[in-house]
Amino acid sequence: MSWIREGELNLLEKIASNVLKAGPMPKHVAFIMDGNRRFARKKNMERQEGHMQGFNKLAETLRWCKQLNIPEVTVYAFSIENFKRSKEEVDGLLDLARQKFERLLDERENLEKHGVCIRVLGDLNMLPLDLQQLIAKAVLTTRTNNKCFLNVCFAYTSRYEITNAVREMAWGVEQGLIKASDVSEALLSECLYSNNSPNPDLLIRTSGEVRLSDFLLWQTSHSCLVFQSVLWPEYSFWNLCEAILQYQLNHKSIQKARDLHREEQALQQLEADRACVADLLQHQGNGKPADAKRRQEALQRYSVSREARVQDFLQALKQKRNNFFFDLYSEAVSA
Amino acid sequence: MALLYGLLWRLLLALLRIKRALVSWLRARLRNRSGSLWERVVAALLLPAALSTDSQKKLERSPVNGSRADSRRAQWLADGRALEKLPVHVGLMVAEEEPSFTDIANLVVWCMAVGVSYVSVYDHHGVFHKNNSRLQEEIVRQQQNLLGLDGSKYNVEFLSNGGDEHQHCVVSCRPTVKVLSPEDGKHSIVQAARKLCHSVENKERSSKDISVSMLDVMLRESKNITDPELVVKFGPVNSTLGFLPWHIRLTEFVSVPSHRNVSYEDLYGALQRYGVCQQRLGQ
Numbered sequence: 151m152s153w154i155r156e157g158e159l160n161l162l163e164k165i166a167s168n169v170l171k172a173g174p175m176p177k178h179v180a181f182i183m184d185g186n187r188r189f190a191r192k193k194n195m196e197r198q199e200g201h202m203q204g205f206n207k208l209a210e211t212l213r214w215c216k217q218l219n220i221p222e223v224t225v226y227a228f229s230i231e232n233f234k235r236s237k238e239e240v241d242g243l244l245d246l247a248r249q250k251f252e253r254l255l256d257e258r259e260n261l262e263k264h265g266v267c268i269r270v271l272g273d274l275n276m277l278p279l280d281l282q283q284l285i286a287k288a289v290l291t292t293r294t295n296n297k298c299f300l301n302v303c304f305a306y307t308s309r310y311e312i313t314n315a316v317r318e319m320a321w322g323v324e325q326g327l328i329k330a331s332d333v334s335e336a337l338l339s340e341c342l343y344s345n346n347s348p349n350p351d352l353l354i355r356t357s358g359e360v361r362l363s364d365f366l367l368w369q370t371s372h373s374c375l376v377f378q379s380v381l382w383p384e385y386s387f388w389n390l391c392e393a394i395l396q397y398q399l400n401h402k403s404i405q406k407a408r409d410l411h412r413e414e415q416a417l418q419q420l421e422a423d424r425a426c427v428a429d430l431l432q433h434q435g436n437g438k439p440a441d442a443k444r445r446q447e448a449l450q451r452y453s454v455s456r457e458a459r460v461q462d463f464l465q466a467l468k469q470k471r472n473n474f475f476f477d478l479y480s481e482a483v484s485a
Numbered sequence: 486m487a488l489l490y491g492l493l494w495r496l497l498l499a500l501l502r503i504k505r506a507l508v509s510w511l512r513a514r515l516r517n518r519s520g521s522l523w524e525r526v527v528a529a530l531l532l533p534a535a536l537s538t539d540s541q542k543k544l545e546r547s548p549v550n551g552s553r554a555d556s557r558r559a560q561w562l563a564d565g566r567a568l569e570k571l572p573v574h575v576g577l578m579v580a581e582e583e584p585s586f587t588d589i590a591n592l593v594v595w596c597m598a599v600g601v602s603y604v605s606v607y608d609h610h611g612v613f614h615k616n617n618s619r620l621q622e623e624i625v626r627q628q629q630n631l632l633g634l635d636g637s638k639y640n641v642e643f644l645s646n647g648g649d650e651h652q653h654c655v656v657s658c659r660p661t662v663k664v665l666s667p668e669d670g671k672h673s674i675v676q677a678a679r680k681l682c683h684s685v686e687n688k689e690r691s692s693k694d695i696s697v698s699m700l701d702v703m704l705r706e707s708k709n710i711t712d713p714e715l716v717v718k719f720g721p722v723n724s725t726l727g728f729l730p731w732h733i734r735l736t737e738f739v740s741v742p743s744h745r746n747v748s749y750e751d752l753y754g755a756l757q758r759y760g761v762c763q764q765r766l767g768q
Binding site for chain 1: 491495501609610667672674675677679681682683685686691693695697699721723725726728730733734735736739762764767
C-alpha cells in the first residue's frame with residue numbers, strides 16, 4: 151500500500167479541523183505507533199498483518215496532518231531494542247521496511263507533487279546493507295522536497311542518538327574544529343539526528359502505555375505528552391483532534407516553561423563564555439586585573455569566534471552525513 | 486467564517502477547562518464526604534474511576550503516636566507488599582505554581598512507609614532545590630506526625646547535590662530523598678559531554694571510545710541518580726518540563742490532578758497503576 155492515502159475530510163471532520171485551526175496548532179507532531187501486535191491478536195490476524203495495518207494507518211495519519219496544516223511528523227518505526235524480538239518477527243519487519251522504501255521510490259513523482267521530504271533517523275549501520283542503500287536512495291530522492299517532512303526513526307533509541315551527538319562533538323575536538331569548552335546544550339541539539347527539525351510540539355503514544363521507551367527524550371523535554379489508549383491501527387481522525395486539543399489546553403503553560411528554560415540556557419552560555427574569557431585574560435595579562443571595558447570587549451570577541459568555530463564544525467558534520475548517504479547510494483547504483 | 490470558528494474554539498476550550506475545574510472540585514468535596522446527593526451523581530458521571538470509600542482517608546493526614554502509629558505504619562507496609570511490583574525510585578514531579586511543602590513532605594513520607602527506597606522531588610522552577618533545607622525540615626516534621634517517629638528510628642538520607650559523593654551505594658538500606666531541578670537534566674548531560682570532550686582534547690581517549698554505557702555510568706554516578714521506574718506528575722500540565730531526560734527512557738508516567746491536599750489514596754492509586762503495567766522492553 152501507498153505512502154500517500156488520497157482522500158478528503160468529510161463535512162464534520164472539516165468543521166472540526168477549522169475549529170481547531172482557530173487556535174495554536176502544533177508544527178511538529180511525534181507518534182509512538184504502539185499496538186500493532188495487540189490489534190493483530192484482537193482481530194485474529196498474523197502479527198505481520200498487524201504491522202501492515204499499522205503502516206496503512208501511518209499513511210492515513212500523514213494525510214490528516216497535512217489537512218490540518220501540520221508540516222512535520224516524526225514516527226518511531228523500529229527501536230534498537232526491537233532487535234531482541236524473534237528472528238522471524240525482526241526479519242518480517244525489515245522486509246516490510248524494504249517493501250515500503252521500494253514503494254516510496256516508485257512513488258517519487260507523487261511525493262514530489264505533494265512536496266514530501268523523508269528523513270530516516272537512527273544508527274543505520276545496524277541494518278542490513280541492502281536496506282541501508284534503499285534508505286539512502288529514498289532520503290536523497292526526496293531531499294529537495296520542502297512542503298512537509300516525515301522523519302522515520304529506524305534502528306533508533308534516544309540514548310544512542312545523544313551518545314552519537316557527544317561522539318560527533320568529540321570528533322570535532324579531535325579534528326581541531328571546536329574546543330571542549332564549546333560544548334553546550336545548543337551544540338548538542340545541533341548534533342542529534344533530528345537537527346534539521348524543530349523540537350516536537352506534541353508527542354502522542356497509542357495503546358495505553360504511559361512511557362517514552364527511549365524516544366526523543368532530549369527533544370521532547372518541553373513537549374505536550376498525550377497518552378491515548380486506542381491501538382495504533384485503530385487510530386482515528388477524532389483521536390488526533392483530541393490530542394491536538396490537549397496541546398492547545400497546555401500551550402500557554404508549556405510555552406512559559408520553554409521560555410524559562412531558554413533564558414536559563416542563555417545565562418549558562420554567558421557564564422561559560424565569561425569563564426573562558428577570564429581564563430584567557432589571566433594567561434595573556436600582566437598580573438593586573440582587566441577593567442570592565444576590556445573584559446566586555448574580550449567577551450564579545452570570544453563569543454563571535456566561538457560561533458564561527460561552531461558553524462564551521464556543523465558544516466563539516468553536515469558534509470560527513472551527506473557523504474554517508476552519497477556513498478551508500480553510489481554503491482547501490484554501481485552494484 | 487474565521488470569526489465563527491474562532492468563537493467556537495474559544496467556547497470548546499472554555500468548556501473543557503470548566504469540566505476540569507468541576508472534576509477537581511467534586512473530587513475534593515467527595516473526599517470530605519460532605520457532598521450532597523446531586524454532587525455525588527454528577528461526580529459519578531464525570532469521574533469514571535471508582536472512588537474509594539475508605540473512611541480513614543481524612544484521618545490519614547492527622548498526627549498520631551504510640552500504637553496507633555504502629556498500626557498505621559504496618560498497614561502502609563502491608564499495602565506496599567500487596568502490590569505486584571514496587572518501584573525502587575519514585576519521582577514526584579510538581580507541575581503547578583507555588584508548590585506546597587507540607588503536601589510534598591506527606592507524599593515523601595507515604596512513599597517511604599510503603600517501601601519505596603528512593604524518592605526524588607522535582608519542579609521546573611527549581612523551588613524545592615532552592616529551599617532544600619525547608620523541605621528537609623518539613624519531611625522530618627511529617628515523619629513525626631504521620632509515623633509517630635523521632636528522627637533517628639526511620640533514617641532518611643538526604644542526598645545533596647554536591648556531586649562529589651561517588652562512593653555512595655545508591656540502593657542503600659536507608660530510604661533516600663533527592664531534590665532535583667532542571668540543572669540535573671540536560672545541563673548534566675552537557676557537563677558529562679564536556680568532560681568527555683576534555684579528555685579527548687587531552688588525548689586521554691578517542692572519540693570512538695565514547696559509548697552509551699560510558700555516558701550512562703557518568704550520569705548515574707556523578708549525582709547518584711538512578712532511573713526512576715515511576716514518575717507521579719501533579720498538576721494539569723502534560724509535559725516532563727525538563728525532568729531528567731536521560732533517565733526517563735522506561736519510566737511510567739502517572740498523572741494526579743493536583744498535589745494540594747493530596748491523599749494517600751491518590752499516591753497508592755499511582756503505585757497500583759505502576760504495579761500492573763507490563764514492560765516488554767522492545768520485545
